Amino acid sequence: MTCKCLVTKGCGRQAERVSLMLNWLCSHRGFVPSDAPMQSVVEFDNVGLRYGTGAETLTDLSFTLYPGSFYFLTGASGAGKTSLLKLLYLAHRPSRGAIRMFGHDAITLPRDRLPGFRRRIGVVFQDFRLVQHLSTFDNIALPLRIAGIQEKDLKGPVTEMLAWIGLTERADARPATLSGGEQQRVAIARAVIGRPEMLVADEPTGNVDPDMARRLLQLFAALNRLGTTVVVATHDIHLLQEIEGAQMMRLDKGRLSDPTGLLRHPPKPLVLKN
Ligand SMILES: Nc1ncnc2c1ncn2[C@@H]1O[C@H](COP(=O)(O)OP(=O)(O)OP(=O)(O)O)[C@@H](O)[C@H]1O
Numbered sequence: 001m002t003c004k005c006l007v008t009k010g011c012g013r014q015a016e017r018v019s020l021m022l023n024w025l026c027s028h029r030g031f032v033p034s035d036a037p038m039q040s041v042v043e044f045d046n047v048g049l050r051y052g053t054g055a056e057t058l059t060d061l062s063f064t065l066y067p068g069s070f071y072f073l074t075g076a077s078g079a080g081k082t083s084l085l086k087l088l089y090l091a092h093r094p095s096r097g098a099i100r101m102f103g104h105d106a107i108t109l110p111r112d113r114l115p116g117f118r119r120r121i122g123v124v125f126q127d128f129r130l131v132q133h134l135s136t137f138d139n140i141a142l143p144l145r146i147a148g149i150q151e152k153d154l155k156g157p158v159t160e161m162l163a164w165i166g167l168t169e170r171a172d173a174r175p176a177t178l179s180g181g182e183q184q185r186v187a188i189a190r191a192v193i194g195r196p197e198m199l200v201a202d203e204p205t206g207n208v209d210p211d212m213a214r215r216l217l218q219l220f221a222a223l224n225r226l227g228t229t230v231v232v233a234t235h236d237i238h239l240l241q242e243i244e245g246a247q248m249m250r251l252d253k254g255r256l257s258d259p260t261g262l263l264r265h266p267p268k269p270l271v272l273k274n
């Protein structure tokens with residue numbers, strides 16, 4: 001596979017790092033986007049989510065996410081962003097409505113097929129969820145080991161990833177000895193290293209400074225240019241300007257506001273003729 005995708009922002013040494021990172025992302029045997037006509041990655045149709053017997057937390061959600069697109073999910077605290085992301089990474093089933101994911105009905109999916117589906121999705125949890133007894137290196141390497149990548153092949157990418165997130169010196173540290181921002185960087189590295197088909201990130205830059213936030217977003221952008229669909233929930237309005245062509249999803253008290261109708265009825269993809 002030839003890599004045509006380059007992160008446009010950044011220069012000098014940082015740009016070199018990005019292209020190194022892209023080299024391994026391109027060569028790594030993650031999912032390969034097909035040239036077949038664009039199909040949806042996720043389709044929600046009138047989805048509602050209720051916790052217990054209270055009012056619905058999410059109401060009447062209908063939208064489609066397309067391969068290779070980048071979405072920012074915004075909304076006030078308590079609007080339902082994490083709840084929506086949990087539906088996206090199949091941690092919850094909705095109380096009503098239909099969800100299709102990777103072309104399959106996600107609601108009737110047999111339990112034994114869930115792990116296979118989840119492996120196609122990289123998740124950055126709002127509370128990180130690192131494996132406490134594993135080192136930084138081993139936490140990042142985890143998805144590659146689960147995917148059966150040999151030790152000799154994973155050392156390079158994990159080392160490169162550690163350099164990108166600025167934690168080379170902390171490769172052997174356990175999560176409990178890392179700061180919140182450092183743990184967040186490890187969580188992001190772990191989510192992207194396996195080159196998932198969809199990346200779902202919940203406030204992924206909430207604990208880092210603006211420069212690091214931009215750097216981490218470059219990682220998401222690089223993955224996105226390789227075909228990964230990215231959904232980032234964030235309060236940080238500065239991030240929204242960083243990704244050209246990103247679409248906005250805004251939750252307001254559990255309802256998705258879609259003033260232009262683009263999420264519900266996206267424009268047909270352009271078909272280039274010879
Ligand atoms: N497991 C749960 N049981 C009951 N209620 C829940 C549960 N999880 C979330 N809620 C409620 O659902 C609503 C939406 O919560 P959610 O965490 O999705 O919001 P959020 O937009 O991610 O907020 P924040 O920006 O603070 O992270 C809140 O009122 C919350 O209290």
Ligand SMILES: [Mg+2]
Pocket residue numbers: 081082083126202
């Ligand atoms: Mg949240």
